[in-house]
Amino acid sequence: MPDSFHLDAVPIRLERCGKTFAGSARALEPLDLTIRGGETIVFLGPSGCGKTTTLRIIAGLESPDPGGRVLFGEEDVTALPIERRNVGMVFQSYALFPNMTVAENVAYGLKVRKLPRPERARRVEEMLDLMHLGEFAGRRIDQLSGGQRQRVALARALVVRPRVLLLDEPLTALDAKLRDSLRLEIDRLLRGLGITAVYVTHDQGEAMALGDRIVVMAKGRVAQIGTPREIYYQPADGFVADFIGTMNRLGGTVRGGMLNIGTASLPWSGADGAVELLVRPEDLALASEDDGHLGGSVAAAVFLGDRTRLVVEPTDGPALTVDTLGRSELGRGDRVWLRVDPARVLAVP
Amino acid sequence: MQTLSNRRGLGFWLQLGFTLLVCALLTVPMVMSMLAGLTANYFVGLKSGLTLRWVEEVLRVYSGTILLSLQIAFACLACTLVLGVPTAYALARRPGRIARLVEELLMMPVAIPGLATALALIVTYGGVGDLRSSWLFILIGHVLFTLPFMVRAVLAVMGSIDLTTLEEGAASLGAGFLRRFATVVLPNCRSGILAGSLMVLTLSVGEFNLTWLLHTPLTKTLPVGLADSYASLRIEIGSAYTLVFFLMIVPSLILLQGLSKRGRPSV
Numbered sequence: 001m002p003d004s005f006h007l008d009a010v011p012i013r014l015e016r017c018g019k020t021f022a023g024s025a026r027a028l029e030p031l032d033l034t035i036r037g038g039e040t041i042v043f044l045g046p047s048g049c050g051k052t053t054t055l056r057i058i059a060g061l062e063s064p065d066p067g068g069r070v071l072f073g074e075e076d077v078t079a080l081p082i083e084r085r086n087v088g089m090v091f092q093s094y095a096l097f098p099n100m101t102v103a104e105n106v107a108y109g110l111k112v113r114k115l116p117r118p119e120r121a122r123r124v125e126e127m128l129d130l131m132h133l134g135e136f137a138g139r140r141i142d143q144l145s146g147g148q149r150q151r152v153a154l155a156r157a158l159v160v161r162p163r164v165l166l167l168d169e170p171l172t173a174l175d176a177k178l179r180d181s182l183r184l185e186i187d188r189l190l191r192g193l194g195i196t197a198v199y200v201t202h203d204q205g206e207a208m209a210l211g212d213r214i215v216v217m218a219k220g221r222v223a224q225i226g227t228p229r230e231i232y233y234q235p236a237d238g239f240v241a242d243f244i245g246t247m248n249r250l251g252g253t254v255r256g257g258m259l260n261i262g263t264a265s266l267p268w269s270g271a272d273g274a275v276e277l278l279v280r281p282e283d284l285a286l287a288s289e290d291d292g293h294l295g296g297s298v299a300a301a302v303f304l305g306d307r308t309r310l311v312v313e314p315t316d317g318p319a320l321t322v323d324t325l326g327r328s329e330l331g332r333g334d335r336v337w338l339r340v341d342p343a344r345v346l347a348v349p
Numbered sequence: 350m351q352t353l354s355n356r357r358g359l360g361f362w363l364q365l366g367f368t369l370l371v372c373a374l375l376t377v378p379m380v381m382s383m384l385a386g387l388t389a390n391y392f393v394g395l396k397s398g399l400t401l402r403w404v405e406e407v408l409r410v411y412s413g414t415i416l417l418s419l420q421i422a423f424a425c426l427a428c429t430l431v432l433g434v435p436t437a438y439a440l441a442r443r444p445g446r447i448a449r450l451v452e453e454l455l456m457m458p459v460a461i462p463g464l465a466t467a468l469a470l471i472v473t474y475g476g477v478g479d480l481r482s483s484w485l486f487i488l489i490g491h492v493l494f495t496l497p498f499m500v501r502a503v504l505a506v507m508g509s510i511d512l513t514t515l516e517e518g519a520a521s522l523g524a525g526f527l528r529r530f531a532t533v534v535l536p537n538c539r540s541g542i543l544a545g546s547l548m549v550l551t552l553s554v555g556e557f558n559l560t561w562l563l564h565t566p567l568t569k570t571l572p573v574g575l576a577d578s579y580a581s582l583r584i585e586i587g588s589a590y591t592l593v594f595f596l597m598i599v600p601s602l603i604l605l606q607g608l609s610k611r612g613r614p615s616v
Contacts, residue, residue, distance in 0.1 A: 082517070082520045082521050083520045083524055089521035091517070096518070099533075099536035109522035112528065156522065157522075
């Protein structure tokens with residue numbers, strides 16, 4: 001990637017940014033958040049969780065409730081409308097102009113900025129080449145595929161060298177295969193540009209792959225902020241645990257420094273009483289009857305190629321999902337024993 | 350295709366026949382009327398010969414009405430564009446109860462008989478300066494009557510595209526309101542604006558109800574003149590007048606149709 005594409009890494013700070021829409025409940029509880037310069041932060045959550053509202057507040061398409069402030073670096077941009085914030089934005093529906101060609105779409109922001117024509121043409125061409133769109137320069141938008149449109153939207157947002165790149169569910173409208181390849185492309189682009197990026201999605205796979213940090217949101221509140229690993233392995237609560245990946249819940253009791261689950265007693269530090277344990281499917285291992293902790297029978301086995309996902313019904317308690325080797329020959333009705341590694345178990349009181 | 354066209358059943362011929370019948374029903378009277386305008390003596394019939402005498406007579410006596418009609422139509426178009434497009438935009442961007450109410454109110458002059466609207470205009474504004482004797486008085490009536498057609502046509506197109514997001518896209522690239530309106534909103538509403546313009550021009554040129562009450566002997570439009578000639582002159586002259594009307598309106602219709610086709614995306 002040429003040096004001229006490296007963009008300034010501007011940090012973003014949100015201070016007490018809440019949003020209440022007229023005649024409805026509060027869409028966003030007051031939020032404090034610092035996004036580091038050059039960081040890619042992903043807002044993740046189900047629809048209506050406030051993630052898009054947060055993005056629109058950063059963009060300048062919504063203003064926060066009184067008292068909230070948005071800062072780009074040291075500059076307070078709260079009062080500036082989007083057209084004066086110098087942000088790049090990619091919309092879920094792309095928002096490309098149907099009355100213009102691909103090149104005209106990309107040139108639009110440069111024209112607004114009154115760049116001289118030769119400079120404009122050079123930068124449009126450069127950007128189209130970077131996004132592998134060179135041959136489509138003269139096409140109309142309705143002659144492009146979904147993936148091509150998405151790349152035009154990215155090119156159009158980036159060519160003006162924005163301070164911040166904002167992406168609102170940019171891959172949702174595409175089919176799965178295209179989504180994967182575009183996700184890689186976006187990842188490469190964001191790393192290469194060094195731009196501060198805010199990405200909104202409801203797809204945890206996208207969030208894990210793209211985010212330096214993920215902000216998990218629910219009902220207008222932040223449920224957890226952390227790196228993808230933190231979110232996955234140390235979910236702050238049951239909601240985050242369930243929303244990210246698959247999580248098993250196991251009931252157990254703690255007595256005198258020992259945790260009792262199934263037939264086993266494991267060393268455990270924690271207060272006495274009943275606990276709910278969270279375990280990932282890959283952290284439950286098949287074992288022999290002698291060193292197994294929980295017995296059960298296979299209710300379903302789904303072959304996924306690289307692994308086989310088993311649903312095991314223990315003697316008591318809810319069904320457990322267990323990931324095992326793809327070559328496993330286990331099938332419905334087989335009796336199995338499971339081992340729990342206490343180091344990989346999370347307790348929710 | 351070959352096999353399909355060879356197997357045209359009874360249904361096809363029935364439909365074709367019906368379509369042709371409807372077309373004939375609509376066009377035959379017009380053709381008859383135009384022919385009457387070219388016939389030397391209508392009561393004798395076509396065998397009396399064809400002549401341009403009546404057309405010349407109409408142009409001599411009524412050319413003023415024709416020019417005035419065109420003048421009013423284009424002035425009316427200008428007014429409805431300036432008033433109607435921003436109105437449609439406002440209604441599209443702020444949908445809600447008030448927007449619907451405004452839309453309904455805009456339709457009022459269409460729902461109320463033209464004569465009543467005209468009378469109301471005369472009662473209210475007839476005494477204001479020289480307005481009553483000015484062609485502008487007729488223009489006001491025409492704008493009232495045609496504005497909803499412009500607003501509706503533009504609004505329909507604005508409703509079919511995601512205007513809000515398009516504008517947000519333009520704004521994110523730094524475009525202020527006026528630039529967004531000129532470079533994104535207007536071009537993408539082009540087909541609606543052209544359709545609306547077409548309606549406004551034809552409605553204004555052909556408007557009679559309002560105009561009949563609003564006109565003075567010095568501000569006679571084409572349809573009013575037409576009524577005069579039907580009422581008081583030979584039928585050939587009235588028919589020749591109709592012919593002139595057609596010659597005037599049809600080319601502009603075709604022109605506008607062509608324009609609106611070019612504005613549409615080639616799918």
